[in-house]
Amino acid sequence: MDELYAAAVANVRQPHLDRMREVGVSPATIARIGSAYPPFGVFAGEVEKSSRFLPGQGQPHVIQPVVDGCELIDLVAWRVGNPARWGLVNGTGWLLNADTCLGSRWDAERLTLHATPLDWLRADAIGGVVLDWDAPDLLTLRGFDRIDCGNDMLAGTLRRALTKPARLPTIRVTEARHVA
Numbered sequence: 001m002d003e004l005y006a007a008a009v010a011n012v013r014q015p016h017l018d019r020m021r022e023v024g025v026s027p028a029t030i031a032r033i034g035s036a037y038p039p040f041g042v043f044a045g046e047v048e049k050s051s052r053f054l055p056g057q058g059q060p061h062v063i064q065p066v067v068d069g070c071e072l073i074d075l076v077a078w079r080v081g082n083p084a085r086w087g088l089v090n091g092t093g094w095l096l097n098a099d100t101c102l103g104s105r106w107d108a109e110r111l112t113l114h115a116t117p118l119d120w121l122r123a124d125a126i127g128g129v130v131l132d133w134d135a136p137d138l139l140t141l142r143g144f145d146r147i148d149c150g151n152d153m154l155a156g157t158l159r160r161a162l163t164k165p166a167r168l169p170t171i172r173v174t175e176a177r178h179v180a
Contacts, residue, residue: 001089004055005075008041008063016042020062023080025121033125037072040064045077046087051132053077053087064117066093066131076117076131083118086131094135096120101128102140109145115154123150133161 020040021027033039046058053061059079066074066088074093078086095101097120101111112127114120120129127148130138141147142162149155 001075002072004043004089005038005041005063005065005072008043008075009038011042012040013042019080020121023118023122025118026124029121029124037065037067039121039125043077047077047085048087051087052091053089055089062117064096066096066098068093068095068098070099074131078117080118083116086117088131091132094130094132094137096129096131097125098128110148111141111144111146112148112150113154113158114150119150130158130161133157138162 017027017030020030030039041063042060043055043063044058044060045053045055047053047061053075055077061077061079064076064078065072066076074091075089076086076093076096077089096117112123114123114127114129117129120127132138138161141158147158149158
């Protein structure tokens with residue numbers, strides 16, 4: 001995955017930067033988030049129906065790092081023309097900008113979520129994007145007092161995900177009881 005990300009970052013050219021600016025991403029945002037790690041790369045591939053990104057043949061995709069605990073754990077790939085459809089390289093990432101988002105839980109008790117990685121970039125890379133709505137870690141978002149969502153559809157999806165009843169395993173007592 002590190003090699004794929006390095007290759008994607010090396011593929012970025014001025015037309016890619018110009019295209020990001022055309023769709024509303026500030027050069028200052030790219031520079032700011034680029035001080036911690038490269039903000040994005042470009043790599044050809046396809047997003048499968050299972051939401052996995054297969055690098056190789058296909059259209060160019062924006063590649064962004066998914067970092068957790070200051071460690072690169074996954075890459076999210078999406079196209080500027082369809083930012084609501086993305087894929088993960090290995091499927092372990094669940095929240096874009098997790099370190100900052102989850103760290104804010106301890107001081108502000110407030111989180112901002114965006115519908116797409118492009119929306120997140122347009123908002124100066126503040127807040128995060130839920131990348132996997134089925135991830136068990138999603139329930140950690142219940143710890144926030146307030147979550148601001150970029151649109152009504154995202155708010156509805158979040159509300160449904162956080163109010164879904166937790167699945168409990170069957171619990172059985174196996175100890176033999178002696179009746180006197």
